[in-house]
Amino acid sequence: MKIIFTEDVRGKGRRGEIKELPDGYANFLIKQNKAKQANAQAMSQLKGQKRAEARKEAEELEEAKKFKELLESGERVVEMKAKAGTDGRLFGSITSKQISQELEKQYGMKIDKRKMELREPIRTMGYVNVPVKLHNKVTAKIRVHISEK
Numbered sequence: 001m002k003i004i005f006t007e008d009v010r011g012k013g014r015r016g017e018i019k020e021l022p023d024g025y026a027n028f029l030i031k032q033n034k035a036k037q038a039n040a041q042a043m044s045q046l047k048g049q050k051r052a053e054a055r056k057e058a059e060e061l062e063e064a065k066k067f068k069e070l071l072e073s074g075e076r077v078v079e080m081k082a083k084a085g086t087d088g089r090l091f092g093s094i095t096s097k098q099i100s101q102e103l104e105k106q107y108g109m110k111i112d113k114r115k116m117e118l119r120e121p122i123r124t125m126g127y128v129n130v131p132v133k134l135h136n137k138v139t140a141k142i143r144v145h146i147s148e149k
Contacts, residue, residue: 001026002038004046009034016046064135070109071132071140078102078144084125090146093121099130099144111142122146 001023005013009029013019018038021029029035036042070076080102083091096116104110117131117139125148129141 003029003035004038004042005029005035007034016050018043018046061135061137064138067109067134068138068140071142076107076109076143077127078106078142080144080146081149082125082146084148088125090123090125093123094144094146095121096130099142103142116142 002018002020003026005015005017005019008014012021012029026035026037030037078099080094080098082094085091096113096118099116099118100111100113111132111134115133117133122128122144125146128144128146130144132140132142134140
């Protein structure tokens with residue numbers, strides 16, 4: 001029997017795949033609402049869903065590109081103040097959470113701290129570029145300036 005998977009089934013198929021399975025197993029999956037029979041109506045519905053998902057993905061990519069342009073324009077520099085010693089090293093460190101909070105406070109732009117790819121906290125004064133993963137295909141850089149209090 002030919003079926004369309006409505007959700008991922010481990011070892012058999014992923015959501016949206018069309019496969020030929022033995023009748024008994026196919027009926028079991030249909031009763032579990034993990035698959036449906038692949039008739040003409042179901043096939044056209046699947047195509048429509050795939051088109052809608054592709055359109056949504058394209059919109060998200062476009063939004064991420066616009067957001068990247070805003071972040072990387074020269075006027076967006078996150079200014080932060082921290083206590084520092086005489087050699088320019090900070091007492092403590094600046095984390096991605098603090099950068100995210102300052103970005104929202106200064107510019108009203110909200111970025112999840114988990115999207116910031118800061119390998120380790122910042123421990124020195126000066127300018128630092130912090131990479132941010134906005135989308136699978138789009139990575140931006142936030143410019144952060146750390147000065148002494």
